Amino acid sequence: MTDEIDASGALEAAGLGKKYRRGWALTDAAFRLPAGRICALVGPNGSGKSTLLSLAAGLLAPTTGTLRVFGRSAADPGIRERIAFVAQDKPLYPRFSVADTLRLGRELNPSWDQRAAERVVAEADVPLSARVGSLSGGQRTCVALALALGKRADLLLLDEPMADQDPLRRHRMMGVLMAEAAERGTGVVISTHVVAELDGVCDYLLLMGGGRIRLAGEADALQSAHRLVTGPSATGGGTPDALARHTVVETRTTGRQLTALIRPDGTPDGDGWIVTEPSLEDVLLGYLRAPDAPPLFTAEARTTFTEVEA
Amino acid sequence: MVEYRIDRRSGIATYLQIVQQTKQALRLGLLEPGDRLPTAKEVVAATAINPNTVLKAYRELEREGLVEPRPGLGTFVRRSLARPGAAADSPLRAELADWTDRARAAGLDREDLTALVASVLEERFGETAAPGERGHEENG
Numbered sequence: 001m002t003d004e005i006d007a008s009g010a011l012e013a014a015g016l017g018k019k020y021r022r023g024w025a026l027t028d029a030a031f032r033l034p035a036g037r038i039c040a041l042v043g044p045n046g047s048g049k050s051t052l053l054s055l056a057a058g059l060l061a062p063t064t065g066t067l068r069v070f071g072r073s074a075a076d077p078g079i080r081e082r083i084a085f086v087a088q089d090k091p092l093y094p095r096f097s098v099a100d101t102l103r104l105g106r107e108l109n110p111s112w113d114q115r116a117a118e119r120v121v122a123e124a125d126v127p128l129s130a131r132v133g134s135l136s137g138g139q140r141t142c143v144a145l146a147l148a149l150g151k152r153a154d155l156l157l158l159d160e161p162m163a164d165q166d167p168l169r170r171h172r173m174m175g176v177l178m179a180e181a182a183e184r185g186t187g188v189v190i191s192t193h194v195v196a197e198l199d200g201v202c203d204y205l206l207l208m209g210g211g212r213i214r215l216a217g218e219a220d221a222l223q224s225a226h227r228l229v230t231g232p233s234a235t236g237g238g239t240p241d242a243l244a245r246h247t248v249v250e251t252r253t254t255g256r257q258l259t260a261l262i263r264p265d266g267t268p269d270g271d272g273w274i275v276t277e278p279s280l281e282d283v284l285l286g287y288l289r290a291p292d293a294p295p296l297f298t299a300e301a302r303t304t305f306t307e308v309e310a
Numbered sequence: 311m312v313e314y315r316i317d318r319r320s321g322i323a324t325y326l327q328i329v330q331q332t333k334q335a336l337r338l339g340l341l342e343p344g345d346r347l348p349t350a351k352e353v354v355a356a357t358a359i360n361p362n363t364v365l366k367a368y369r370e371l372e373r374e375g376l377v378e379p380r381p382g383l384g385t386f387v388r389r390s391l392a393r394p395g396a397a398a399d400s401p402l403r404a405e406l407a408d409w410t411d412r413a414r415a416a417g418l419d420r421e422d423l424t425a426l427v428a429s430v431l432e433e434r435f436g437e438t439a440a441p442g443e444r445g446h447e448e449n450g
Contacts, residue, residue, distance in 0.1 A: 172358075175356060175357070177358075178355065178359065181360075182350045182351040182354050182364075183351050199318055200318055200324050200360065201359060202360065203363075
């Protein structure tokens, strides 16, 4: 393969798997994330989100399959300067001051942008003279984000960056990230298990469960591929005939009423059925409640290569 | 310059909120031809929404001929939606205020008035809900 195949996307995986001593954390992942997207990586705890991010950051080697970052192997040292990773445990030197930490970033990164990094710290109200060890968890996250943004990477991989932030700082940090994306077209992957947190922010989505990718693609396409239908439940239980030709993700029955999240094949109809378009949160919750629902990938999210070179 | 306020719980698509608030500012004369809209970066830094949403809203406003992008400079207002008859000091507005006072004196409350106005508008104009102003239905 030739160099710089950005057309292949920011991330692209085929047959990707990772096995730890306790078992498989990720199995047979095949997906594509185009460059410049704001991607939510959603899933319950232990679903493989952190493993996937660590593989993309080149910190873990895959057990099976391939993960390409901007068209090159994630293990390629040349790709490291194009990605920035903020891990959940934010490894920083506790005895360094914030200013020293940014200085370290400057010394280690040829493309360092001091102003961008200082802007994040200022926006988060973290004093430059404070020692990292004396900061709160949320403030430390902001310093880690400052390092990531100062690096001027093309893809930011953020593992639950907002988990320990108060609402105001969360809003500000998200604003900083979106401004970076607007200015430089930087792609962002944000893992979270709080779905509502990314409402209006993400335009791309990866839903994981049990070490597998369950949904992948543009957020609005995934949303509009689904319908919420409400109608009479079938006598004796089971799926009513009116829904038989559609892909049923999840059904819930309350008395004689049945609510179903479906992927319609044609227009859903039937006597007394009410059809609405679900919110993105409705879709995600439906899949989270139904771990065995069939996966869905949009055309954008399908891998363009199949060979496995692990 | 306008400042957008995004309500994530409104059920109205985010880009439509930007379109509607821009039009509102154009109607009220807060934005005039030649004014620059905030850049996508400025909007997302303040609202923490996806930059593509802002660009989509601006494209929609451009499609309607209300704004135009000038490469390297920003997005500028092309025409106003303000009409003399809708201004704060217009006789029409004074008449409406007068009518509202009479209706209140007759014992009608805010919801009665809203319903009354909506029904007259429907009778005179036909169509009711403006496109995109329908909220999405909650059921569960």
